[in-house]
Amino acid sequence: IQRAESVGETPLMAALAQRRNDTLSLVRAAIARKALRLAYQPIVAVEHKQTGAARRIVYHEALIRILDEGGRVIPARDFIEVAETCELGRQIDCLALEMGLRALADAPGLRLAINMSARSIGYPSWRATLEHGLALDHTIAERLILEITESSAMLLPEMVSVFMRELQGR
Secondary structure, three states: OHHHHHOOOOHHHHHHHHHHHHHHHHHHHHHHHOOEEEEEEEEEEEEEEOOEEEEEEEEEEEEEEEEOOOOOEEEHHHOHHHHOOOHHHHHHHHHHHHHHHHHHHHOOOOOEEEEEOHHHHHOHHHHHHHHHHHHHOOOHHHHEEEEEOHHHHHHOHHHHHHHHHHHHOO
């Protein structure tokens, strides 16, 4: 405690830094093992013409999950905030996009939204993954929805605008 206090770091700060490092280690290990999965959440539209209500799935949102070494599912809320500020976030976005594009190629009736950080727009591996996936089938582009997290879009608004204009036509 004395050492931490002498350099201005409190025990709480040290504990939070250790937790961040532990989270990053967990994510790094999962990426190395390719222990990531997409969880599909249906997005449903409800149509009610006068008396009857009909529900139909409009698309699915693909939510990234990592698996720890014991095979337990770790939801994104437990790691994404820490990971998205470094290159691990770009790697996660690449893997999520790759898995989503594969799912779209395998299921012609599927519409899929994939979450991503605006930081990935300029990441060469992510762009290469996108281009490769769109080339697999001419219908993939119209069935793919890229959901850019609001917090990251606010950091890079010009880049996001250019990217959206560029891909809209596709």
